[in-house]
Amino acid sequence: MRFELEGAIIFSADLAPAAAELDGILKEMEGTVLMKGVPEGEEGPHVGSWKADGPELKLTIVSGRHVRAHEALLRLRKELSGRLGKAHRIGGRAVRIDRYTIEFQVSREPVAEVRVPFASGLEFQGTTARLVLTDVTEDFLSRNYVDRLIALVKEKVDAQRYEGKEEFWEAIWESPALEHTYDMDPTEEMARLGWIQQGPGKGRWFFRPQAAAVIRAMERIALEEVLHPLGFQEVISSSLVPFEVWLKTGHMKGVANEIYYLSEPATRSAEAWEELSDLVKITREVPREKLADLLEVPRAGMTYAQCPNIYWSFQKRTLADEDLPILVYDRTVNSFRYESGGRHGIERVDEFHRIEPVYIGTIDQLVELREGLIERYKHVFNDILELEWRMAWVSPFYLQQAGLAGGETEGADAGDDDRREGTIDYEAYLPYRGSREESEWLEFQNLSILGDRYTSAFTIKAQRGELVSGCSGIGLERWTSAFLAQKGLDPSNWPQGFKEYLPSLPKGFTFH
């Protein structure tokens, strides 16, 4: 690593009276103040050239990775202020960096352009990156943006490695192949029979009584066969997630492009809104440009997954030993994801219904809990819904949701040898998509243990020892899709176990 800085320390008065001493002082500091923290035998920063120009000390500094040039500049300001203050009543007011060139190594030669904010130049020669910053403020330095910028370049170069690669996937378990007599797309069939209606708006569905009954039966099965027997307690969260929460979970850097943002009115004053009301009365349309002027820029969005707010609710708490593991679920809040091109049927939508269990405890407690969850889920999918399905280790969902590179090695690492952490996906065969060997199966559920990433982000502590956490996504539309795609829409063909949860369908409506 090499840091080359051109900048200045701006003093409170003309430096002319102190000019004669400066050379000596700077030389001395190179051997003392600037060497603090540099390991034995390693290079410290050097002042290359300097010039007193009125109240400005213009200088260049070159350094390696120990006491980087910008840190050296700040140290010089402090030290020179002390010395010149005593002798000449001159104090250092500010620092300025006109040009900062940073050279560092990246893991591979980039195959495509790498763009980062703040940089006025970024070039690569083989695996050497050369980053140029101009007009760097003191604020920028003290907030540690330099290090984060270097980390971002490295991360983006690493991410190129995974682009276009298959996601990590490793089979765990597979149910026997079943014979399927139904091969239609259940969404299309439900729409045809009037069980569902697309909308309002894109990527969402209105569930009429028949479909609502199936979805609620799925919910009762999840609660009564999985969550309540394992001791989960219900919580009710808000649909709104403030940016502070997503800054901690990583969603604001990972999936900002998929969030439904929420704007508050800039004011509640009826007077301010009067013109908009009047325009609506006359035009019978919403004047959206005018509306935009009356809204705040968002500070929050609609729930993307339920776990972030659940972690927030435990933030900065110390959990009682006897409460561990904490087992809770939310089933009230809908999840919103801006899917754009990816929408399909009821299984890939912009708004969906999910029960999300979240668990916080010691790693041993959670590994044991996971065994229990796996057994219970297996019972539901085999004995109640009688599905053809499988389980596989996949890249942990947070890699994507937190904008981290995902791929073969990440997945394998995160699932370490004895698989104490990681994400398991549950996938169901959808006969309407084609053969079981070649078609894409539907991910209808997941189950994760995610280490201490969220407990540490939200400072959730135990009386003693380390806490880890995890969550599982029970997507009710996904369960419904998997079930109906395999069993069809005729209740007389549904398995006995499911009929016990839904003995008959409501009759719904006929439209003329």
Ligand code: SER
């Ligand atoms: N939070 C997890 C996910 O988003 C489980 O729902 O997949």
Ligand code: ZN
């Ligand atoms: Zn979650």
